[in-house]
Amino acid sequence: MLLLPSAAEGQGTAITHALTSASAVCQVEPVGRWFEAFVKRRNRNASTSFQELEDKKELSEESEDEELQLEEFPMLKTLDPKDWKNQDHYAVLGLGHVRYKATQRQIKAAHKTMVLKHHPDKRKAAGEPIKEGDNDYFTCITKAYEMLSDPVKRRAFNSVDPTFDNSVPSKSEAKENFFQVFSPVFERNSRWSNKKNVPKLGDMNSSFEDVDAFYSFWYNFDSWREFSYLDEEEKEKAECRDERKWIEKQNRATRAQRKKEEMNRIRTLVDNAYSCDPRIKKFKEEGKAKKEAEKRAKAEARRKEQEAKEKQRQAELEAVRLAKEKEEEEVRQQALLAKKEKEIQKKAIKKERQKLRNSCKNWNHFSDNEADRVKMMEEVEKLCDRLELASLQCLNEILASSTREVGKAALEKQIEEVNELMRKEKEEADARMRQASKNAEKSTGGSGSGSKNWSEDDLQLLIKAVNLFPAGTNSRWEVIANYMNIHSSSGVKRTAKDVIGKAKSLQKLDPHQKDDINKKAFDKFKKEHGVAPQADSAAPSERFEGPCIDSIPWTTEEQKLLEQALKTYPVNTPERWEKIAEAVPGRTKKDCMRRYKELVEMVKAKKAAQEQVLNASRARK
């Protein structure tokens, strides 16, 4: 048993020194109901200071309790207990000035005092008249206490508190002094909120966040106001279940209707406030200005960027264009130069050719004989085609400077050289071809065919045999070999293998080679079968050529005229040759035709020669 000591003389309440250590942070186990309660309290931000504040308030309320002055309701004695629904319960209990703020304790106390004062027994003792039964006004006091002591009923009555101003200021009212008009309205309506800490309207200097929070709170207003007090029918009065149900339904409908109206009222209030709020206007303007500025800045930046880009692009394009132009100019210059040079060269060569032709003509083609002349002409043409500019010039100089004999010799020499060159080229090509065929033969023929020579006859025979026994013949190559052995004149025995090898190599050979062989075969045939057919074939040609040789050689003039005429009258012109003959004076239709055929032959020959050269060069490649 601990007993407190008495204070020494002169000692008073005092603090010697402050506490030495502050609170320590500890780790606790997250279990148990007190932990949950603690966390909940802490998360609600109900700090100690807050808690203490609340405690203090409670204390002050308690003290106020005794001081609370009850306001006597002057009409109390005139109240009709039957009309209790329309009475002001707070006023009846003398709490008309505190109303919804009254605590339960206050209500209880007020009721007690009222009862002490107005109880019928008390009044009877005082000699006041009392009405019978429930008709006394004291019933009103009982009723009022009944309403206010029950939280649910009290809430219902509070919801329809007759002193509450339901009005909503219109927009026009708030034009001038928004805050003065709306502040009290919101203040008043905040009592319906289910949530505590209703945000205040604030003033002109409130931050955007505060204003936003204010309006979002009011737009999502959660009201506890309900209108069961105004129910027209009382459920308890119903006599049976059905009636009760019906009443309930009716009441529910009207309550919902009223609640809806209430919500609309709040909504209108907030809407009005929002539309009138000068801060909203300000924020909007600010936002707009900010946006505008941002937009402008952005646009500016974009424009600048675009300009810079455009500039750069222009510059680049310009540079490219210049470079291209320069290049093009150069190319053009070069092309022009090349063209010029080419033209000059062409002209020169043309000139030289013409010169050569002329000089040859001047010398009457170094012959009196027409045939020789034509041949010379052909040769000269050939020269013209093949000789380079330099050699042509050289030749022309010789021709111009020297006599007919020397010129002819030089010309002939040149012709000889050209012919030699051509022949060499041809020979080379032939040799190459032969080489190739031989190689092929060697590779395919192997040892067997390599040693055995194939004569022309044999080759002929082989080709014939191959054609005779086409692919698909039973044991074809044996049959061919047999055929060869029987028909061959060389007496060399050939096996099927040899024959296959040779045939394969032949297949691989150029068509030229084949042609060669064929031609050789024909030559041989001619040789074997005497001169008769040769004479046969030679005679008509000579007979044909004969008159042609007799005829006068065509002059350049005539030639030109003929060519002109040929061009003027295309192939399908009726009586073409008559017309051509008319166009060329001094020449018959026959002459013209012959001349045309001659020219055609010449052109053909020329083309053939060119082709051969081309083929040769291709083969070389």
Added chain:
Amino acid sequence: MAAIGVHLGCTSACVAVYKDGRADVVANDAGDRVTPAVVAYSEREQVVGLAAKQSRIRNISSTVVKVKQILGRSTADPQAQKYISESKCLVIEKNGKLQYEIDTGEETKLVSPEDVARLIFSKMKETAHSVLGSDANDVVVTVPFDFGEKQKSALGEAAGAAGFNVLRLIHEPSAALLAYGIGQDCPTGKSNVLVFKLGGTSLSLSIMEVNSGMYRVLSTNTSDNIGGVHFTDSLAQYLASEFQRLFKHDVRGSARAMMKLMNSAEVAKHSLSTLGSANCFVDSLYEGQDFDCNVSRARFELLCSPLFNKCIEAVRALLQQSGFTADDINKVVLCGGSSRIPRLQQLIKDLFPAGDLLNSIPPDEVIPIGAAIEAGILVGKESTSGDDSVLIECSARDILVKGVDESGANRFTVLFPSGTPLPARRQHTLQAPGSISSVCLELYESEGKNSVKEETKFAQVVLQDLDKKENGLRDILAVLTMKRDGSLQVTCTDQETGKCEAITVEVAS
């Protein structure tokens, strides 16, 4: 609202449900209130529980035991390495995670420890649903105090994978306290509780402070070399030596025979907690020879006395480590199956003569019941976000008042204990002799219990001019309120005259 509490131990798991305001353990489909935490894998199915444990003799390499020891650990963990070396199942590391490689005859399965835990949790869920119906999934799972974040999350995920909605993971010692409702009836007062948990493989001791209904772990200690299996093992060794004496055969080399002996010894151990003697009988233990042996409780206690001594030594070491004496411990909570052993309970009672030994709930059911109670508190609450900050401000020092006892000697009484979660208010009715006209409350602060010195006095409150009473006592109401920052407000009121004095003491900055 029904809720579930699950405790997954190394050797066994237990589930309790909270229903209609009370928590109770649910027996599984075999009728056992505790399910062995053993999972056997076969070709087509997995078996959890007693069947798996009994068939372990046959397929030792495909039966997973003590999964809790490896759950959420990595290869580098020495505990995991120890486990791998001892495990009869092949444990390999794959993708940085430890996995069991289990040969089920046809194919080789890779099973993660989380998966094994999931199977056990599924079994627990099934058991709980047998009384609750299948829509109750809210669960509180217990974890050892020394579990790391990874292990906790692995356990939580395993429970989640089994279809549970994990409300919270709580520490095993806290669950044990909650099961006895310590500090739950009123949010004031302070006491120290020792939680003695002797599980299947380990002994974990925790000293908890209960202050204002909130629990704090002051110090804890876990030793892995004492546990239920060690008791069974000593008994099995004794049986083996007995067999050798009788039949001249040493069965210690035969793994299967030893396992049979272990099973038999375990059964005997359980019955020895209630009976004076138990019979061990093993059919064809070795080479067709049956083994029959009677073990008395005294024999068992003799065999296990080194282990009992270890336990008591561990308790003493923890007390020393935390600076408490045995008298400072107000209550001792027993949990874990092996703390059923009567001898052990006796030893603990002898150690704490002043403390209450709480063993009314079966020790292996204490923790799941606590978890179920916590689940009952949490269920239906709006989501108490997982990371409840468990750091709170507490008062650092005791606030004491000086008085005199009957003999006239100075005495101190704690008015506001240290470690009280702040903010807090404490109210005391002190008494003073009625013959004096003034009362003086001298307030002191102190950290330890016996270190109250004159210079630690920080304030005094004096009530003067009180009405004198000839005899009898006067009541003085002292209210102390401390805010979160540690500042203290003291109000003293004389109950009779209503005279009041108040002071506010700030913290020295």
